[in-house]
Structures are given as C-alpha cells and as structure tokens.
C-alpha cells in the first residue's frame with residue numbers, strides 16, 4: 001500500500017485533468033480496503049479505478065482510494081460454463097484477453113473498454129451489442145459504513161442502460177472488490193451483427209469466427225474509431241444516448257425525417273446523442289483547447305491542458321444547444337466529481 005500527501009490526479013484520469021487530492025492511498029486487498037474505510041480521514045473518500053469515466057471538475061477536498069486488487073481465477077465450472085472471479089483492480093481488457101486465452105466466451109465484444117473490473121458494474125459497461133449484465137454472475141462488495149462484505153446478485157444491482165443501483169440508491173454506499181462472470185466453455189454464442197463487426201471479420205478474411213477473432217475485430221474497429229486517451233484526453237462517450245417516448249420521436253421525425261432512432265420497446269426510442277450533437281453544430285467545433293471530437297461527436301476532448309471546469313462548461317454548452325434545437329436533455333454518462 002502506498003500513501004502520499006497532496007497528490008496530483010493528472011495521471012489517474014484519462015481526461016488528463018490536473019486536479020489534486022489532499023490524501024491518496026492505493027489498496028491491493030479487501031482487507032487493506034476495510035482497514036482504510038475504518039479511518040475517519042477516509043470516510044468520504046472517492047473510490048477510483050482507472051479514471052476513464054470521471055471528470056474532476058475541480059480540485060478534490062476529499063481523499064482518494066485507488067482500487068488495485070489483483071487476481072483472476074475460475075471459482076466454479078460445469079461442462080458448459082465457468083464462473084470467473086476477477087479482482088476489482090484488474091484491467092478490464094486484461095480480463096477479456098485472459099478469458100479468450102482460456103477459451104471462455106461472453107465478453108469478447110467488450111474488448112478494449114478502458115478501466116478496471118471494479119467499475120464495470122457501476123455503469124453496466126457495454127459495447128457492440130453486449131452489456132456486462134449479459135454475463136454477470138455476482139459482485140463482492142464492502143459496505144463503506146460497516147465494513148461488512150456483501151454479495152450482490154444481478155437483481156440487487158438493478159442494471160439498466162449504462163446504469164445500476166451503484167449510481168442511484170446505493171451511490172457511494174459500497175465498494176466493489178471482485179466481479180464474477182458466468183462464461184461459456186463451449187458453443188460460444190457469438191454476437192457479430194452489431195456495428196460493423198461482421199464486415200470487419202470479412203475484411204480480416206475470417207469465415208468461421210471464434211471468440212478471439214471477434215475480439216480482434218472489435219479491437220480493430222475501436223482503434224480506428226475512438227481517440228486514444230494516451231494521445232488525446234477523453235473519457236469515451238461523454239453523454240448517454242437519450243431514450244424518449246415514441247410520441248416525442250414521432251414529433252421530431254416530422255421535422256427531421258432523417259433522424260436515426262432505434263426502438264427500445266413499444267413505448268420508447270433511443271436516439272444517438274452523437275447525431276443530435278452534430279446537428280446542433282458541435283461536432284469538431286473547438287473552443288480553446290476543448291471540443292467534441294471531429295469524428296466522434298459524442299466524445300468530449302481535452303486538446304491541451306484544459307481544466308475540469310472548462311471541459312464541464314463546454315459540455316453544458318453542448319447540452320444547452322441540443323436542448324434548444326431538439327427539446328431533448330442530454331445526460332452525462334461520465335461521473336462528474338466536484
């Protein structure tokens with residue numbers, strides 16, 4: 001465990017924002033975490049994983065506990081399925097690669113999502129037609145107040161689109177220390193109909209894809225499409241795709257017949273936030289060193305040494321622009337830390 005006073009968080013968030021914290025500690029075991037949570041100084045600490053889904057709007061007045069709990073192992077298996085447990089500090093993509101190396105299927109579409117395992121259930125990470133909730137078995141969590149361990153089932157987590165109980169009723173109540181996934185050992189159910197996974201596999205010359213091929217295709221697409229946070233500060237999609245009542249999308253379609261929209265169920269449609277942002281004139285538009293990416297309108301970018309405040313101010317400008325043009329309120333997907 002390392003402990004320092006007044007630490008810059010610049011290297012601990014993918015926006016590269018130079019915010020600071022008065023107290024920083026890294027924990028590498030559940031026991032060490034339980035000990036820290038007992039200390040008054042860490043009672044209201046921010047729990048940090050890879051920092052790829054946070055925006056530090058200003059310097060923090062509270063401490064930070066960085067979760068670095070390691071370990072991946074199979075804890076149970078049958079002929080067809082394996083339950084894999086991963087420590088909250090494991091890099092998510094390393095877990096995906098480990099599963100592929102062990103021929104365990106279910107998370108190959110989630111390749112290259114930045115961040116650590118512990119944060120995956122917080123927003124129910126998803127990509128290319130798969131969400132964490134599709135393979136989630138349970139999560140081991142520590143109650144921040146009592147220090148007690150509790151197992152959370154999928155039902156307890158109340159997963160939704162980029163959402164879970166950990167962002168709502170249980171916000172800041174628990175720390176995830178391990179996530180357990182139910183993965184296939186054979187007859188993997190490949191999902192290749194989303195985005196251009198199928199086309200990419202064809203371009204790769206793959207006729208009968210396996211889980212490793214799907215992962216390679218997803219990595220190829222993501223590398224092509226998304227700005228690399230190591231080169232350009234960002235946190236992926238800054239906003240959620242809004243879900244609107246069908247009456248509302250019908251109203252908008254009269255005015256904007258080309259508006260893309262996807263049926264969620266009989267009552268709601270999902271509208272791509274990137275399209276709304278582009279139509280409102282923000283795609284590729286830079287204000288100083290901040291702007292929405294020129295290829296991915298949904299990605300807020302730090303083009304230099306911008307502060308969290310200026311990034312958030314730009315995000316609010318985009319929200320106002322979209323609201324004014326379409327009457328739709330965008331909601332940040334990224335966690336604002338202020």
Ligand SMILES: Cc1cc2nc3c(=O)[nH]c(=O)nc-3n(C[C@H](O)[C@H](O)[C@H](O)COP(=O)(O)OP(=O)(O)OC[C@H]3O[C@@H](n4cnc5c(N)ncnc54)[C@H](O)[C@@H]3O)c2cc1C
Pocket residue numbers: 014046047048049050051052053054067088113114115116117118119120122123124125126127174175176177226227228229234235236237335
């Ligand atoms: C380039 C890029 C592309 C991305 N693409 C996708 C994508 O395709 N799909 C997708 O879903 N997301 C995507 N994201 C967002 C991000 O990768 C995920 O949200 C990821 O799960 C965040 O992990 P993290 O460890 O970095 O979390 P952090 O940013 O460190 O934390 C996020 C939130 O979770 C809380 N938290 C973190 N760890 C724990 C824990 N152990 N227990 C309790 N709370 C915790 C934090 O307090 C914070 O509120 C992308 C981000 C980037 C930069």
